[in-house]
Amino acid sequence: MNYQKEEIKQGITLHNLHTENFKTNLYAVFLTIPLQRETTTLNALIGAVLRRGTQNLQTQEQISKQLEGMYGASFNCGIEKTGDNHVLKFYLETLSDEFLPEPENLTEKCISIILDIAFNPLTVNGTFKPEYVEGEKKNLKQIIESKIDNKAKYAYDRCIEEMFKNKPYGLYKFGYVEDLEKITPETLYKQYQQLIANCKIDIFCSGRINSKELSEQIKQNSNIKKLQERKPQYIVNNEKTEQKEDIEVNTVEESMQVTQGKLVIGLDIKDTQENSRYVASVYSAILGGGANSKLFQNVREKQSLAYTAGSSYLKPKSSIFIRCGIEIQNYKKALDTIKEQLEDMKNGKFSEEDLENAKKLIIASIDSITEEQDTEITYYYGQELSDRFVTVEDYKKYISEVTSKQVTELANKIQINTIYFLKD
Amino acid sequence: MKIIESLKIKEKAYIEKLENGMTIIIVPKKNTKKKYIIWGTHFGSIDNRFIMPQTGEEVFIPDGVAHFLEHKMFEQPNGTNSLDTLMALGIDANAYTTNDHTAYLFECTDNFYEGLDELMDYVQHPYFTDENVEKEKGIIGQEINMYDDDPSWQLYMNALDCLYKENPIKIDIAGSIESISKITPDVLYKCYNTFYNPSNMTMVICGDFEPEQILQEIKNRLLPKENQGEIKRIYPPKENEKNKSEKVSKMEVSTPMFMIGYKDTQNNKENIIQKHIAIEILLNMIIGKSSNLYQQLYENGTLLSQPDLDYEFTDQYAHILISGFSKDPKLVKQKIDETIQKMQENGLDDEHFNRIKKKIYGDYVVEYNSVADISRMFLADSMKGINSFDYIEEFETVSKEYAEAVLKDIFKEENEAISIIEPNE
Structure with a gap:
């Protein structure tokens, strides 16, 4: 089987999927915590702010330049609901070394960049950079408001909202405009620290990657070394956990x-x-x-x-x-x-x-x-x-x-x- | 079979031109479970006036016929629908119509040859009756309504309306409720007999195949048909001027949407690949992720995300499109204009040019990850007379000086227009 799983530390898992069917390697980091009304908007905003800059690559421009130079490696981050969990997802895709016009080791670079974005954000005076937070608050507001643009998707989201009223799954993954106003760089950074101290962390790598080297690189990564062991507080959802009550239509x-x-x-x-x-x-x-x-x-x-x-x-x-x-x-x-x-x-x-x-x-x-x-x-x-x-x-x-x-x-x-x- | 190869990405394509005029392209992919086949005819929404090679009759058809015909091809005389038959085999089947071609395709992991039987049977056996044509008008009418509600589609149609006075690309692919009401079985048969002749068709297959063997399987399933030769298509003469500089509509959206277009009036086949690559590099240098302009507009909240960048072309039209969301579309346009002007005056930065060139190379190679992307790319390119590998091979030859010349030729104010969708009051 092409799938290997390794616990790096308690609550932090590395998954390696070896495959030679693609021209690319794909790296992903998922941070999972339970969905809650109080933290929905904060979490959605965290993903957006992390993307703006790290201690090493302080602006989006620097991140983009770095990725373009790596044959247009593409970085993406998003927020999803999976069952009753809120998941911050980071993806980085590059060409496999085999298809580069000139030889280069991109794997190590990729691991270092994706972990840097997730775990080593740019901070100013012990908190997120205020300009980044303000900018992303405005953007997130527009994203939340754009919910109405795609009518089919809107109708589906609204049905879910009605069906799971006052339950975690009924929450909108991007959060709520009324919560946005109150968020400051300090409250956001506090939630970020909470999040990375308690969330379940999964690191996925797929492609032509040597699993021993990969595992070593991850264990030696300074951002991984910084993370504490944790008993991750995520929610397990399966057919046995979902009890339904009798209700009126x-x-x-x-x-x-x-x-x-x-x-x-x-x-x-x-x-x-x-x-x-x-x-x-x-x-x-x-x-x-x-x-x-x-x-x-x-x-x-x-x-x-x-x-x-x-x-x-x-x-x-x-x-x-x-x-x-x-x-x-x-x-x-x-x-x-x-x-x-x-x-x-x-x-x-x-x-x-x-x-x-x-x-x-x-x-x-x-x-x-x-x-x-x-x-x-x-x-x-x-x-x-x-x-x-x-x-x-x-x-x-x-x-x-x-x-x-x-x-x-x-x-x-x-x-x-x-x-x-x-x-x- | 002719073999073309790209050593850089380790892929080969086998090309055969049959006696009946049909082109078959096979791209073998070892170790993939998915198999993809796409069969296209060079007939799209812009082909609304032509001369039938068999009779010499000049035909003028209502808007939306190519798309209507696509819908109707699935219906069989025994009452079955080929889409259902393919789905029943666990095969993911579909069809689509663009401005310049119509394609029938399926993707599967199992039952490929059963699927091939069905695909080649239904595409070669049209069955149109007064009754089944009438019924389809209801279904397509719903589809047209769906497009009417789609702000991105309206944005695009309005942009084309700005760039062209009279060009069939302005025709909505599905037509209008009014235009499709005029469609009859006779119109459909005329178009079928003209455009679904093998000499006007191309098939692309990608998956774990032995080229000679799959070629034989396809030949075995082809009905004998004469090569009818080229179809004479009649289009309005090309215009050098745009229609108007601006079109603004209101719809139910939260943030204004914009699409800035540049009409490429130098549209000819010469150096088309280098030109396409140069345009992609230029667009990324102007407003790509690492550009100063994008950073500035993102940081001051004018842009939410990187705009989509596109170059669309056939023999009949060619234009660049930059589209996205912004609370201030006119400011975006003004800033883009300023940036382009500066780049035209000062030339391109070496480091920036080479970095973006690397990025574009990566983008091309990633296309070769999936059998679906490969097949659709080879089909769409072959409709334009292009060999897809050339993007990988000719990439090196695009120089900074050439890109600078393209920048001056195409990105001109007199070729530029903007379409905006504003939120309702």
Whole structure:
């Protein structure tokens, strides 16, 4: 197997994914802590400020110059929600040494830069540089406000917000404008220190990298040496941890300037049996996984009610989301058609062929995990956070073993939680 | 088969031109599980007037036909849809239409030959009826509505409206609800018979293949067809002047969006690769991540992130596009103008030029990471008569002096325009 995992210190893990299928090496550092209303905006801002400069490369210009000189190495950082965790993600991609026009050792440089950005920020008088904090506050404000720009994404975010009201997963990953005003360089730096002292740290490297040298370089890195051992406080999410209550269906309608309506329906899966996630994947694929799915066929093809119609399974939260772009006056008809499909699933009204098609679709997506470096990293990271270890081969096997009886049984444990409609 | 090779990135491409005129490009990739195939016809939204080679008839078609035809190709006489059939095989299939070509593709790890059967069957068997054409109008109408709500698409269309008075690139790829209402099976068959002739088509395959073997498999599945020769396309004459300097629209967005365009009136095939590379270097020097201008605009909050930088070209049009978000788009434009003027007067900085050149090299090599990127790149380039490896090979030959000449030729005020989308009141 091409995957090796090593604990550098308690709470700090190095993952090496050896592969020769790419022209590039990809390095990633993930910092994971529980999602909380009080720290959401702070964490989102931290990522943005870290990107601005380190003690060694004090401005973004210096960082960019350095990366451009490394054949356009690309650095990216972002903030994500994974289950009930807030994750700061840093990525650095470079050409593998083999494809450089002139020989050079880029690996060592990359490790040093990415760790420098995450753990060695530029500080002035013991706190973040005030200009950077002020600048990034303005930018983050615009990012939060731009939530409305992509209507399909907005409708999906709003449905999640309604469905997980007052729960960690309902929080917006970029935080809230009202929290931004109060943030000072001091409060932000304090949160940063809290964060790096307690978070779970995962370092991923993928490509043509010698694992012994890599491990040595990381252990000898001065930024890693500075970090304390920790009992990381992250949240494990899997089908067993997600208990769902019985609730009334929550229907929300909102108006905006749109010509096409966006309908999002959030479903609860009330099944906490171990490994029910494989059945749920297959269920969601039959319902709305692709062009053969019940939603695509019945909502789009047969009735021309929608241009897009599908569903996706949100594994860490045991939820399924149905998403359609529809003509506004077709709302009721589309909703009825969708509900019919859910009923059909409960009554086992799908063919063996539907089941096989759904499995093929999922297996094809599992096969493609190793075909992209960031996808493979995300796969192993997902395992860390669900506290499971399943190889890609086993994953395929479990999917292929799912029966229609299991799917029907699961369908009867699925109920609508929230119906969200964005109209004009 | 002709073999072309790039030693720098250790890749080869096998090219075969069949008797019926079709071009096949095979890029073998050892050890990858994914296989990708894309079959394109040189027919896009700009081809709205042409002479049918078989009959000599001149045809003028409504806007949006190429895209409509793409949608309809999947439908089979027995009521099945080829997209469904491919999906049922666990194959990720799709199609798309651009300004200058239409492409049918799929990607898979398993069942490649079953997928190949289906792809080559449906692309060679059109089936259009009054009924199925009518039904499609509803679905495409929804798609058009979706684009109407998309600020980035409107931004782009408005930019083109500024740069060109009369050029088919201004036509919306999907057409309008009004224009597609005029589409009939007859129009679709005329376009099919003209543009889906093998002599107007190119196929690219990338994955773990033996070139000779996959070539034979493709030949076995091709229906016999005469090479009809070149299609005469009729376009309005090229104009040197832009249409207008500015277009502003209002939509529901939080931050204004801008797209600054430069029309490249020297559009010809000469040195196109060097020119493309030089333009990419110049754009990065003007407003790339490490540029003084970007740093300044980022730090004072005028720009949120690095603008997107693009050069789009075919024989019919060529333009540069710089786009992004800013609370003050006009200030961005003014600063870009000043920076360009300074660079034109003082020449380019050596260290900066060489650093960006390295960066652009890296960007080209990264394209070779995925079978999908490789295939789509080879197809799009071959529609323009370009061999994709040339970007890697000719990269060295782009000198600072040449880039300086390009900077003076293209980045002129009389060629420049700005499109802005402002938030609603």
